[in-house]
Amino acid sequence: MATESTTDQPTSPPLRIGVALFPGFQALDVFGPLDCLNILSWTHTNMSMSILAATLDPVSTQIPESPHTIGQHVVPTHTFSSPPPLDVLLVPGGLGTRGSPPELLQVIDFIRTVYPSLKYLITVCTGSGVAARAGVLDGRRATTNKLAWKEITALGPNVSWVPRARWVVDGNVWTASGVTAGIDATIAWIEEVFGAEMALEIANGMEHTRHTDPEVDPFADLYGLA
Amino acid sequence: MATESTTDQPTSPPLRIGVALFPGFQALDVFGPLDCLNILSWTHTNMSMSILAATLDPVSTQIPESPHTIGQHVVPTHTFSSPPPLDVLLVPGGLGTRGSPPELLQVIDFIRTVYPSLKYLITVCTGSGVAARAGVLDGRRATTNKLAWKEITALGPNVSWVPRARWVVDGNVWTASGVTAGIDATIAWIEEVFGAEMALEIANGMEHTRHTDPEVDPFADLYGLA
Structure with a gap:
């Protein structure tokens, strides 16, 4: 399936975006x-933007097992059991990716189920660990958060993890390194799909100093990888 | 009042954070x-985190007058009419800062009312235009989004606008330039208040390549300012 996807070029713009949320994203x-x-x-x-979660209740960024921490609540538009058609799924990371809480297991099941119909899968930070647990990174090159490297890479023994990478593209799967690397990966994805001019306009409008080379990764050095 | 605030050093950590939301942030x-x-x-x-809005209904990032655009909804915790005690108020920008919709006028009123009791006011992007309309930037140095420079600076004729700045600190008011400059300004604020080690730990954990010099601003050049 992974091999098929790499040669399955999209014929229309991938405008139907979904995001999979879970407590502690x-x-x-x-x-x-x-x-x-x-x-x-x-x-x-x-374009359409669907926020998917286990239920339609707002999902908090607060770390579930740390009630002293602060967080914000985001409102889902769909549940994993009633998803809309999607071209792109974004999977974030966060401390909520630890362990196997029921909501996270639903994310993993959803990724496994929806992946064959996606044009692109994009993960950020430890979100690649969630995708790895769904099996969709098997046989692929991928990266993840550099501080959580050992913990996350252990979740995907059949993944070819790339330690020095701001982001990695393998077929239709884009995996970004930690947190802000997701901005660079997304702008690079927009450049590939919608063109360099659009990507530059967005980056400049956000006053974002881009990492444009996915292989330049100061955090791989910082954390003693690669 | 502005002069008083610059000499009014906080005696306890500013841990009670609030964010003022409006449609199209x-x-x-x-x-x-x-x-x-x-x-x-x-x-x-x-720490506490309060999300303030005109009502407790979720607030969308969608541009109000552009229903074709996509957005996400964030859940408020308090209304402007029943705010909790705050040490810090964060005011974002966005296309929702245009004109005078009722929800935005409530933000402006709230900033004007709450500012004297704040330890810090932090604005991001065109959020400084909202603060300027509240009068709290009068006589101060401040910056804003560089692409929206003319439009926003016109809102604060008594503000000393700084065109070449990733962010500006004047007394207890921190104003960041466009969008991602808010990350750099916030990490710099954390450095000032909670120390350099904490700031570095957060930046590295986010794998964020910081702008550490507030006067280095490639976007001032890009947009022909300064």
């Missing part, structure tokens, strides 16, 4: 990429 | 800074 893993996509929608009029 | 203006503060709360156990 990392806020910026989601809203870095989504801010880019929100801006893209100012000039692309047929 | 820029997602990353909020969740860049909040991700930094969320991480701060992992080690600072007395």
Whole structure:
């Protein structure tokens, strides 16, 4: 299936975006990429954005087992059991990816189920560990958060993990390194799909100093990898 | 009042954070800074985070007058008419800062009312235009989004606008340039208040390549300012 997907070129723009949320997701893993996509929608009029979760109750960024921490609640639009058609699924990371709480297991099941119909899967930070647990990274090159490297890579023994990478593209799967790397990966994805001019306009509008080379990764050195 | 505030040093850590939301706020203006503060709360156990809005209904990032655009909904915790005690108020920007919709006028009134009791006011992007309209930037140095420079600076004729700045600090008011500059400003604020080690730990955990010099601003050049 993975091999098929790499040769399955999309024929229409991938405008139907979904995000899989779970308690304890990392806020910026989601809203870095989504801010880019929100801006893209100012000039692309047929986009849709679905926020998927186990239920329609607002989902908090707060770490479930640490009630002293602060968080914010985001409102889902769909449940994993009633998803809309999607071209792209974004999977964030965060401390909520630890262990096997029921909501996270639903995310993993959803990724496994929906992946064959996606044009692109994008993960940010430890979100690649969630995708790995769904089996969809098997046989692929991928990266993840560098501080959580050992913990996450152990979740995907059949994944070819790349330690020095701001992000990695393998077929239709884009995996970004930690948190803000998701912004760079998303802008690079927009460049590939919607063109360099659109990507540059979004980056400049966000006043974002881009990492444009996916192989330049100061955090791989910082954390003693590669 | 502005002069008093610059000499009014806080005596306890500013842990009670609030964010003022309105329809059409820029997602990353909020969740860049909040991700930094969320991480701060992992080690600072007395923090609180209040999401303030005109009502308790979820607030969308969608541009109100552009229903074809996509957006996400965030859940408020308090209304402007029943705010909790706050040490810090964060004011984001976004296309929702245009004109005078009722919800935005409530934000402006709230900033004017709450400012004297704040330890810090932090604005991101065109959020400084909202603060300027509240009068709290009068006589101060401040910056804003560089692409929206003319439009926003016109809102504060008594503000000393700084065109070449990733962010500006004047007394207890921190104003960041466009969108992702809010991440750098917030990490710099954490450095000032909670120390350099904490700031570095957060930046590295987010794998964020910081702008550490507030006067280095490639976007001032890009947009022909300064």
